[in-house]
Structure formats: structure tokens, C-alpha cells
Amino acid sequence: MIQFLDLKKINAPYETALQEKLKLVLENGWYILGNEVKVFESNFANYCGTKHCIGVGNGFDALVLIFKAYIQLGKLQKGDEVIVPANTYIASILAIMQADLIPVLVEPKLETYNINPDLIQEKVSSKTKAILVVHLYGQLAEMEQITTIAIQNNLLVIEDAAQAHGSISDLRKSGNLSNAAAFSFYPGKNLGCLGDGGAVVTNDTELAKVIQSLRNYGSEVKYQNEFIGINSRLDELQAAFLNVKLPSLDDENTIRRTIAKRYLSEIKNDKIILPFWDFSENHVFHLFVIRTQNRNELQQYLLDNGIQTMIHYPIPPHQQKAFSTWNHLSFPITEKIHAEVLSLPISPVMTMDEVDFVVSILNQY
Numbered sequence: 001m002i003q004f005l006d007l008k009k010i011n012a013p014y015e016t017a018l019q020e021k022l023k024l025v026l027e028n029g030w031y032i033l034g035n036e037v038k039v040f041e042s043n044f045a046n047y048c049g050t051k052h053c054i055g056v057g058n059g060f061d062a063l064v065l066i067f068k069a070y071i072q073l074g075k076l077q078k079g080d081e082v083i084v085p086a087n088t089y090i091a092s093i094l095a096i097m098q099a100d101l102i103p104v105l106v107e108p109k110l111e112t113y114n115i116n117p118d119l120i121q122e123k124v125s126s127k128t129k130a131i132l133v134v135h136l137y138g139q140l141a142e143m144e145q146i147t148t149i150a151i152q153n154n155l156l157v158i159e160d161a162a163q164a165h166g167s168i169s170d171l172r173k174s175g176n177l178s179n180a181a182a183f184s185f186y187p188g189k190n191l192g193c194l195g196d197g198g199a200v201v202t203n204d205t206e207l208a209k210v211i212q213s214l215r216n217y218g219s220e221v222k223y224q225n226e227f228i229g230i231n232s233r234l235d236e237l238q239a240a241f242l243n244v245k246l247p248s249l250d251d252e253n254t255i256r257r258t259i260a261k262r263y264l265s266e267i268k269n270d271k272i273i274l275p276f277w278d279f280s281e282n283h284v285f286h287l288f289v290i291r292t293q294n295r296n297e298l299q300q301y302l303l304d305n306g307i308q309t310m311i312h313y314p315i316p317p318h319q320q321k322a323f324s325t326w327n328h329l330s331f332p333i334t335e336k337i338h339a340e341v342l343s344l345p346i347s348p349v350m351t352m353d354e355v356d357f358v359v360s361i362l363n364q365y
């Protein structure tokens with residue numbers, strides 16, 4: 001059986017180093033916001049090319065804290081509208097709502113699965129104050145066009161980079177293409193820890209200061225509270241693990257691209273639509289997502305042949321029970337994507353023999 005994602009295998013090369021870090025943190029006796037968090041924040045800011053990185057509890061909180069900090073700074077207000085792709089993972093939308101802002105859904109492009117910049121302007125109202133772009137499946141959104149629209153309309157741009165650690169456009173990395181960006185280090189992400197973790201990166205010093213305080217009860221000096229904050233700190237132990245894994249992120253992304261290149265050139269089947277990629281480093285293939293008419297049939301066929309796949313995602317946000325006021329809305333491209341997508345196995349520990357096998361089974365379908 002080719003597993004969709006073998007986390008144990010992904011972390012196996014780091015086993016000794018991770019155990020040493022555990023021992024070190026244990027012996028240090030400093031388990032919250034210690035040196036490992038500081039070092040990781042500095043390492044990851046360096047990696048992204050941003051001035052600041054603030055470690056937080058998870059990717060969702062990273063998004064929420066960006067919005068809450070902008071509200072604190074008076075750049076956003078309760079009830080403001082935020083443009084967001086209609087086909088994103090639910091967390092992007094929930095984070096907007098969690099900060100008392102209003103999500104406004106925009107259709108993606110069928111080819112790239114990313115927000116269609118041509119459809120943003122018509123959704124901009126007097127209450128629109130920000131665009132939350134999502135680099136879905138690891139491919140950068142069309143930032144040049146989006147940034148132009150944002151400047152014309154005086155909007156903030158925020159990146160949900162939870163699936164795009166290390167993807168690059170014109171020598172700038174994801175996280176450094178907007179006002180502020182949120183990352184997740186959920187175990188299955190391209191950079192994953194052994195539990196929950198997240199970070200905000202930004203070049204905005206004022207924003208970074210507020211987020212640093214908000215994540216820790218709104219307090220910089222112990223028992224003095226400047227803001228109404230929350231508890232969302234990156235764990236010292238998770239930061240220590242991330243410090244072990246970060247130096248290998250680029251190599252692991254290169255392996256993902258190598259597998260993607262093989263899938264793209266070797267899968268030859270009229271029933272399968274392969275994802276768009278221009279072969280630059282703008283894609284880190286968190287997921288390799290194909291489309292097909294009889295998606296469930298193909299998924300079963302692959303499973304019968306020992307290949308596990310996943311669907312990202314089966315139900316579009318506007319059709320979720322939780323968003324009952326949206327259920328009557330129609331987003332045809334989003335709905336088509338959700339009905340047809342299937343994610344093939346791709347990971348830094350997948351062997352070339354396994355790629356051979358997936359290709360040959362798909363070509364026989």
C-alpha cells in the first residue's frame with residue numbers, strides 16, 4: 001500500500017536530532033517562550049526574508065492574530081469585509097469571522113485553483129478593507145495583479161501561506177509578498193512539527209509588536225496587560241523540533257517538485273486533468289491535485305491497486321452546514337473543483353519506484 005502521507009517516515013530521518021532536542025528542553029526546564037522559540041522566530045524570519053516572525057499556537061490563530069492586531073491598530077474595524085477565495089480550506093474563512101470581520105467569497109481559476117484576480121474588483125465595496133490570499137496546494141496566488149488591485153483600492157493584503165512554505169516568486173518567498181502572512185506547522189504541512197504550531201511573518205514592526213503581545217494575553221511585561229489578548233504561543237518543544245527540520249525544508253521541497261515533474265510528464269490519460277505549473281519555484285506541491293469526471297470511481301480504482309489518495313476538499317465552504325446563510329449561493333467553478341479534485345500521494349519520502357507505480361496504474365485506468 002502506498003500511503004497518502006506517511007508522517008512516521010517523514011520524521012524518521014530526524015529521530016536522533018529530535019530526541020536530543022527533547023532532552024535539551026527537558027533539562028533546561030524552560031517550557032514556554034524560551035530560547036528555542038526565539039531562535040526559531042529568528043531562523044524563520046530569515047528564511048522568509050521578513051523582518052519579523054512571531055511563533056503562535058497554530059495556523060488558524062496566526063490568521064486571527066493578524067486580523068485582531070490590525071483592529072487594535074485601527075487599520076481594520078469590526079464588520080469590515082475581507083475578500084477570500086471561495087475554494088479555500090475552511091480555516092481561512094473561520095479566521096476572518098473569528099475576528100468579527102465579514103468574508104466575501106471570490107471564485108478561483110479552474111486551472112490554478114487560486115483566486116481569480118479578474119473577479120476581485122467587482123466584489124470590492126466601501127466596506128472592503130483587505131484581501132486574504134491563499135497559496136492553495138503550495139502554488140503562489142497571482143500576487144502582482146492582486147497587489148495592484150489592493151493599492152488601487154487601499155486594501156491590506158494578507159497571505160494564508162499554510163500550504164506554501166518556501167515557494168518563491170521573483171526571489172521573494174511566500175510570507176514576504178504581502179503586509180503579513182500566516183503559516184501553519186501542523187504535522188502534515190511542508191514544514192511540520194510533532195503537534196500544533198504556527199507563525200506570523202511580516203515586515204511591519206508595529207504589527208509584529210502587537211501580535212507578540214496579543215498571543216500572550218496582551219502582555220509584554222508579566223502581569224501588565226496592554227491589550228485584550230489570547231493564549232496562543234508556539235510551544236518551546238515544537239519550536240525546538242522546527243529548528244531541527246527547517247534547514248531541510250528546501251531539499252524536501254525539491255523532492256516534491258521532482259515528483260510533480262514526473263507526474264506531469266509521465267501521466268498520460270485523457271480522463272485525467274493534471275495541475276497547472278510553469279516549472280518555476282512558485283510551487284512547493286504541498287499537494288498534487290488532479291481533476292477527473294468520475295472522481296470517486298478513480299479513487300476506488302487507485303485504492304483497489306494499493307494507492308491511497310485524499311480529497312482536498314469534498315464540500316465547498318459555502319455549502320457547509322455551518323454557513324447556512326450561504327447555502328443558496330452559487331459558485332460554479334468552486335463547486336466543479338470540489339466535485340472533481342483528487343490528491344495523489346506526494347511527499348519527500350516517496351520513492352521513485354512508488355512514483356513509477358502510481359504513474360503506471362493511472363495510465364492503465
Ligand SMILES: *Cc1c(COP(=O)(O)O)cnc(C)c1O
Pocket residue numbers: 058059060061088089091092134160162163184185186196197198
Ligand atoms: C492547515 C491550514 C490552515 C490552518 O492551520 P492549523 O495549524 O491547522 O490551524 C489554514 N489555512 C490553510 C490553507 C491550511 O491548509
